[in-house]
Amino acid sequence: MPSTRGLLAWLAAALFCWTALFQPQPAEAKIVWRGQSSYPTGLPQLYSPAERFAHLVEELTGGELVIRMQPGGSIVPSKQVFDAVNSGVLDIGCTWAGWWIGKFPASVLFANSYPNGMQMREMLSWIYHGDGLKLWNEMYAGQNVVVLPPYGMLGSENFCWSRKPINSLEDFKGLKFRTVGVWGRCLERLGARVVSLAGGEVYPSLERGVIDAAEFGTPAIDRKLGFEEICPYLKVPGIHEPCAPLETLVNEKTWEELPDRLKPMVKYALKISCFEAINEAMKEDAEAMEYFRSSPKVEVSKLTPEMIEEIKRIGREEMNKMARDDPFFARVLESQRSFRRLVEPYADLVRLPYPFAQPEGE
Known part of the structure; x- marks a missing residue:
């Protein structure tokens, strides 16, 4: 039989190995998404909701998913966010669908950028409880993007x-x-x-x-x-x-590789961010x-x-x-x-x- 000292040494070594095996993953092993907005810092209601959304994701996932959100132009030009998400240069883009009217004419309907468009509450209801989000994703069929719910919502513009x-x-x-x-x-x-x-x-x-x-x-x-x-x-x-939903695009492969248990947290973060943006904008x-x-x-x-x-x-x-x-x-x-x-x-x-x-x- 081993001596008491030898047994204690063996137990200490086993405990060290067990602790090393099951300790929390180091920071570099987290899931990190590369994100960019189409808007610069300093503009209220446009970049700040994207930044808030990124913070919420990290908070809700306990740091398992981190979105490195950057302002417009940091990685790609502002109007190339769709292409960058589509190609995988970006994992996620926070933008506005109306920029893509040249490729996707129906984008103006999701951007609500036409005379006598929908009011804010009706628009959100159509997106969440009508066919809005389903059709939004269908518009980009064949592209490598997934449309998630809006990260923010602008109220009525000045005429x-x-x-x-x-x-x-x-x-x-x-x-x-x-x-x-x-x-x-x-x-x-x-x-x-x-x-x-x-x-x-x-x-x-x-x-x-x-x-x-x-x-x-x-x-x-x-x-x-x-x-x-x-x-x-x-x-x-x-x-x-009359109002403008702000578009959330995720690279299709990036979204598919995200663990299923984290996907609802991303969607909850979007709802909270959009809710906060709407209420903040009313006062501003x-x-x-x-x-x-x-x-x-x-x-x-x-x-x-x-x-x-x-x-x-x-x-x-x-x-x-x-x-x-x-x-x-x-x-x-x-x-x-x-x-x-x-x-x-x-x-x-x-x-x-x-x-x-x-x-x-x-």
Whole structure:
């Protein structure tokens, strides 16, 4: 029999081996995803939800999955996020579907970037409980990407900033207007000269008079960019984009290789991030609009009912044209319209008018 000292040495060695075998994995053995947003740091409501989502994933998975999220342009140019996820250069991309209209015309429907699109609550309901997410993934069939629920959601954009007053649709004639997508086609029908510019070029182009008017983002985003410094006229509401889901793309192989027990945690993190983004944006946009309305340099006004109805009519005609040319576009458009026929009458029935703020003490 071995001596007591030998037995103790053997037990110590066995305990060391057992501990080494079953101790937690070292940090370098974690699952690490390479991620990028299409947006730079510093812009509210665009990059910050992607950053929040990455933090939530690490927290919910206990550090088993880490997403190294980078701002737009860090790894690939902002408008190449889809291609980078598709090729595997990125594991995950936080972006906006409307950028891909050239490849996938129906992307504007998921971006909600067309006149008289869906309101925020109805849009989220269609994505989660209608056919939205299923059709979103079907749009990219044959690509190496998986669409997960939105990581964020923008509220209504400002309709436009302009150097000249816009009081009727006739005022668009000859106007050099910065916009993108379906709304650009509608503006051209109204006589505007549409100019496509990247976000960073909008302010200097307005300042130099290269363009006369522009739409870009929500009140909080536009305040950050300082459009009120050079444009005295602000028009609302943003009928061209009533809300905007922010797209979450994951490389298909990356998603398939993720352990099944972690996948629900990623989806929960997206829901929480989107929820936080919506509620945060309400306050930020209200504060920004109050700032614009109180500024002696800015005149804030609403589109007239007549202007809204004509924009809706033109927008519907443009969407119908696109549906005739693209069967999948037609399917998605009908899915949205069918869902709206179901939920919007109810939403209108129970909607209460906003009360006026009461004086203090009442």
